[in-house]
Amino acid sequence: MELNVTINGEDREFFVDPGMLLLDFLRSEGYLGVKNGCSEGTCGSCTVLVDDKPLKSCIMFVGQVQNKKVLTIEGLGTPEKPHPLQDEFVEEGAVQCGFCIPGMILSANALLITNPDPTEEEIKEGLDGNLCRCTGYVKQIKAVKNAAKRMREEN
Amino acid sequence: MLTNHLYPNTIEEVFEYLGEPNSKLLAGGTGLSLEKNLKLETLIDLQNVKLSYIKAEGDYFAIGAMTSAHEIYKYDALPDSLKYAAYSVGDTPIMHAVTIGGNLAKFYNWVDIPPMLWAMDASIVIYNPKETVMSSDEFFAYSRKNNVSARRELIAEIRVPKSVKNSFSEYQTFMTTENEKAQLSLASYFEWDDKGEIGKTHFVLSAAVGFPIRITAIEDKLNGSLLNDIEIDELITMALDDIKLVSSYKSTIEFRKHILGVYIKRTINGLKEKMEVTK
Ligand code: FES
Numbered sequence: 001m002e003l004n005v006t007i008n009g010e011d012r013e014f015f016v017d018p019g020m021l022l023l024d025f026l027r028s029e030g031y032l033g034v035k036n037g038c039s040e041g042t043c044g045s046c047t048v049l050v051d052d053k054p055l056k057s058c059i060m061f062v063g064q065v066q067n068k069k070v071l072t073i074e075g076l077g078t079p080e081k082p083h084p085l086q087d088e089f090v091e092e093g094a095v096q097c098g099f100c101i102p103g104m105i106l107s108a109n110a111l112l113i114t115n116p117d118p119t120e121e122e123i124k125e126g127l128d129g130n131l132c133r134c135t136g137y138v139k140q141i142k143a144v145k146n147a148a149k150r151m152r153e154e155n
Numbered sequence: 156m157l158t159n160h161l162y163p164n165t166i167e168e169v170f171e172y173l174g175e176p177n178s179k180l181l182a183g184g185t186g187l188s189l190e191k192n193l194k195l196e197t198l199i200d201l202q203n204v205k206l207s208y209i210k211a212e213g214d215y216f217a218i219g220a221m222t223s224a225h226e227i228y229k230y231d232a233l234p235d236s237l238k239y240a241a242y243s244v245g246d247t248p249i250m251h252a253v254t255i256g257g258n259l260a261k262f263y264n265w266v267d268i269p270p271m272l273w274a275m276d277a278s279i280v281i282y283n284p285k286e287t288v289m290s291s292d293e294f295f296a297y298s299r300k301n302n303v304s305a306r307r308e309l310i311a312e313i314r315v316p317k318s319v320k321n322s323f324s325e326y327q328t329f330m331t332t333e334n335e336k337a338q339l340s341l342a343s344y345f346e347w348d349d350k351g352e353i354g355k356t357h358f359v360l361s362a363a364v365g366f367p368i369r370i371t372a373i374e375d376k377l378n379g380s381l382l383n384d385i386e387i388d389e390l391i392t393m394a395l396d397d398i399k400l401v402s403s404y405k406s407t408i409e410f411r412k413h414i415l416g417v418y419i420k421r422t423i424n425g426l427k428e429k430m431e432v433t434k
């Protein structure tokens with residue numbers, strides 16, 4: 001089937017197998033920041049934003065993003081100019097092995113799009129569904145708080 | 156093998172496409188994408204059929220079947236019990252993906268929103284392709300025989316009655332970790348008159364039974380009574396005598412019985428408090 005989708009701001013057209021999951025499709029197209037942790041909607045490492053909402057790409061058919069906007073971690077900041085969330089995760093030491101981090105940062109980004117000044121409870125809710133096997137979440141919550149503050153100041 | 160993904164724009168188109176062999180309706184996709192259904196050839200994706208809305212209409216809220224659990228959870232005017240049931244569906248991305256219609260169609264016994272809808276006596280608008288409005292009692296009896304996703308039907312709208320002055324509703328669900336399936340859930344709804352006499356009681360039990368059920372023995376006991384005349388322990392015994400719980404590898408029947416007793420007690424105490432406040 002034909003798939004028209006905007007990925008990381010770029011309008012793209014593909015011919016895809018409708019039985020493919022969004023996770024497998026994105027990885028096959030080189031968006032390797034989308035991680036496969038559990039393949040069953042539990043861990044959150046495959047989270048991407050679809051029309052600014054965090055969704056788990058391992059439990060979606062590829063055709064569900066027809067004519068939609070998909071954001072993967074590759075579309076957020078660059079190595080030269082990282083997004084404030086990426087900067088603050090590094091600054092706070094909120095990353096260990098890094099496997100959960102793309103999903104975590106995208107979920108945080110979805111939260112900050114709708115709520116630029118979240119409380120700690122709201123940050124926890126925003127990150128809910130992203131499991132990290134290495135850290136204790138404290139630094140990640142702090143990093144989101146700092147990034148939100150920076151983004152408010154910059155705007 | 157899946158070869159087709161179709162996007163109807165209207166309910167009429169949905170029924171045209173349902174004529175395709177081995178086709179299934181697709182809402183949020185969280186259940187279907189995990190199924191290894193080799194027979195499935197066509198997905199009929201409901202994303203363009205305008206069924207995502209919450210509207211206040213007279214004495215009820217009309218909720219489109221494609222409305223997500225997250226939208227329900229965040230909609231201020233809806234009853235807190237329903238919002239909590241929507242919140243219990245899963246983590247934030249899961250709440251964004253799961254739809255109220257999908258939850259009703261793909262009837263896993265641990266689902267959170269349907270038992271609460273039943274307790275609140277919501278009506279379900281179904282097309283087959285003719286429009287039918289079913290009461291919860293009708294819908295759940297009908298779905299018990301065969302889930303909607305296996306039928307050639309579309310759940311289009313759910314009508315949730317607005318809370319009346321003397322009413323109380325609650326949803327409780329037991330899990331040992333946040334993102335596992337519920338082990339026992341109890342949804343309840345009550346109405347009473349100005350003298351404190353209970354006129355309507357619904358207790359819907361799910362997850363610890365094969366299919367959600369109303370606990371009619373204790374509903375009958377409460378209806379027409381004053382709460383002060385009710386012994387909670389007697390109610391719990393009646394409930395446990397009335398229903399047959401099933402076990403799982405996570406919890407024994409004995410454990411589930413205990414949880415149910417605790418939930419009934421909490422519900423009655425919550426009801427007492429609400430009745431005091433509204434006196
Ligand atoms: S890989 Fe999708 S939630 Fe774990």
Ligand code: FES
Nearest residue numbers: 096098132133134
């Ligand atoms: S940093 Fe290793 S899983 Fe989160």
